Amino acid sequence: MEILQQLTFIERGIVAGLIIGLICPLLGAFLLVRRITIITEALSHITLTGITAGVFISQTMTWLAFINPLYTGLIFSLVGSILIEKLRHAYKSFQELAVPIILSSGIGLSAILIGLSSGSTVEWYSYLFGSLVTVSLSDLYFTMATGFIAFIIIFAFYKEWLSISFDQEFAKTSGIKVNRLNFFFSLLIALVISMSMKVVGILLVGAMVTLPVAASIQIAKSFRQVVILGIIFGEVAMIAGILFSYYFNIATGGMVVVTGVVILLLTSLIKRLGLVSSTVA
């Protein structure tokens, strides 16, 4: 803890970035094979509602001013995640409806709360697009705690989730508690979204979950490779993005995503040129 307090803000950003670069692709790999990466968009917007609510509360109720809006963001994200699962059950044949419903509710509520509170444009800008300079020590603790919990959950359920993603019916017959594990998966998505929020930004967190694995699946032959390459790409995008944004003084999330897109283009190129043989294992 002593060491953490001595970090400069760029070092804090890099520590947070390393955690995000590890966890986001791990989650992304499962979202990808389940074809629900789009859920991250809905959840990031409902997390924005939570953050605006947090800012509003700390402004209007001074005795609650100590609350870091990231925590209210996390609460909204968890609730939103469970609501999405409920909606996906309710609309069994039109599961994708859950995403626009939650997303638009999230934006609508956020707009109202932003209007009511007196945050500066700069402050909102940093929440939307991510910002290195505003990562406080308390934000770093938040990222470390949520990242740690997310990692434990992934470690516990990795192989069960893989089996469920491939063939839910078989997973059930092999004794895996599918419903319970799907619930934990919802919690994980919410955790990871709110964990990445401060550095990457609300509008771009979905990209951080998706881009590294979108790149890795182009050249991976196994799920393991999707995960490992995804983590490598995620870390590279985070670190390069943070350093670029620092030296050129531009939005961190934007730079991270641009780096991610460049990696994606490079992997497509590698695939096109046939540089990876079909027997890589």
Added chain:
Amino acid sequence: MTKESQAQPALEIKNLSFSYGKQNVLEDIHFTVPQGSFLGLMGPNGSGKSTLIKCILGLLTPKEGSIKLFGKPIHQFHDWNKIGFVSQKANSFNSGFPATVFEVVSMGLYGKVGLFRFLTKKHKLQVREAIKQVGMEDFIHQNIGQLSGGQQQRVFIARALVSEPELLILDEPTVGVDAKSVQNFYNMLKRLNKERGMTLILVTHDIGAMTEYITDVACLNKCLHFHGNKEEFELQQEDMMSSLYGHDVRVITHNHDHHDHDHTHDHDHDGSGH
């Protein structure tokens, strides 16, 4: 295995009924599958075969009746490793799914290994063994989506076999598989049944091709029209088939050409697997 557990039937169904909403699909089904037997379950399309299998596997909950697996009522049964399953829809996975043959077969052990744990050396050996058993060892690191229908089917059988089940349930596993592979496949089932004493339930249209392998037959069309051993079945075969399928059906034994849409061949290795 103790004497007592040997005596328990692998499966015992009593008075089972099932409906999707108002539509009755299964009515008053009774039958028993002793350990070591090989049951061929037949019936026309939509007769409720897959529904019955899903009830047996606990994927669907019946409206009435009882199901016992190895002597235990299904809601108290937790020993799912004892049961292997190959679904009718096994091939309908997303063909871009990034998983190798090794990874897919490993999934057969995941329920057994437990949370927070990964496969040990011994588990991995078991996975390789199961892959070898279905003759797919040359494709072990290939992507599952790049294999032919028949090869994929063999991988799914390996996934069901890897946990060394005592009861193996296969729902129309040979649809879309070419004739030669089907023959090899039936021979493999026969070995599992005869040499390892594994109990098998095979859902099939093609009972004629199966008569030399199976020990028992069940005919289903909402109700159970027949259940007995093969010899009894052969005596009443003609009557049975016409009551089940309507009058114009002839039984053609040893005809494997029904499902030969897929012209991939068993030994047609594409050379990229090495």
